[in-house]
Amino acid sequence: MPTGTTSGTPQVLLAHHLKQLKLPTVLREYDKVARECARDGVDHPRYLLRLIELELIDRERRTVERRIRAARFPAVKSFDTFDFAAIPGLNKMLVLELARCGYILRRENIIALGNSGTGKTHVALALGLAACQKGFSVTFTTAASLVNQLLEARDERRLLRLQRDLQAVKLLIVDELGYVPLSPTGAELLFETFSQRYERGSTIVTSNLPFEDWTSVL
Incomplete structure (x- = not known):
């Protein structure tokens, strides 16, 4: 099993594992989304789906930003x-x-x-x-x-x-x-x-x- 799995608080371990998995958006949003889902009566699969969708959206945004920086536009215009x-x-x-x-x-x-x-x-x-x-x-x-x-x-x-x-x-x-x-x-x-x-x-x-x-x- 991964080092630290059997010791430490769940929040600390979760933060560690999410950083290792490179899921920064899940790390940032999981607690807030959990509270929202608990309030709205959302089940666990839909809670997980919301988190993964947020991660994918944020990852695509970061990827686009990297492409824009790599393009070396003198100004970003649309x-x-x-x-x-x-x-x-x-x-x-x-x-x-x-x-x-x-x-x-x-x-x-x-x-x-x-x-x-x-x-x-x-x-x-x-x-x-x-x-x-x-x-x-x-x-x-x-x-x-x-x-x-x-x-x-x-x-x-x-x-x-x-x-x-x-x-x-x-x-x-x-x-x-x-x-x-x-x-x-x-x-x-x-x-x-x-x-x-x-x-x-x-x-x-x-x-x-x-x-x-x-x-x-x-």
Whole structure:
């Protein structure tokens, strides 16, 4: 039997075992829920069900928070704070459909083109947040930052590892393509990143450049 099972108060032992089992929500809530169930005449199976449901909900919340931190968003934004009325040319229904993340399952890509101040980054951030909430891994970066990371990794002989990491993420968001001039080598590495992810994962790119001017960057 586990050490301490036959000695100590039940509360102390229960706290110890729940910590060992990594059930912090059950530890925090079991006494309060027990009193509520006793008051309401709830039987033991339903009492246990309530506790487990609370643990699962809290665990999912913590998991989503970890995905959001790992994504390295410059700010956490959702469509709840996006003013669709300010950009009447944007297809709201399409954007909200994309927030359901079906395109990630299909390994499709999104390109958001438009002038500065038209909400491209906000949309990209909101789609990234939706992906985190749906269980997908996300990485957010600007094109200039990503190129710098790739160049540094090449110089430090860890480029293949970085490229594998970029291939593995389910959604890569590359913001501000075309805002900062790229070196020829940097542009080649960025193009290679897009190529490696093609049909393997989804990529969102935002840019102020029309397609015909992309040859000046890539």
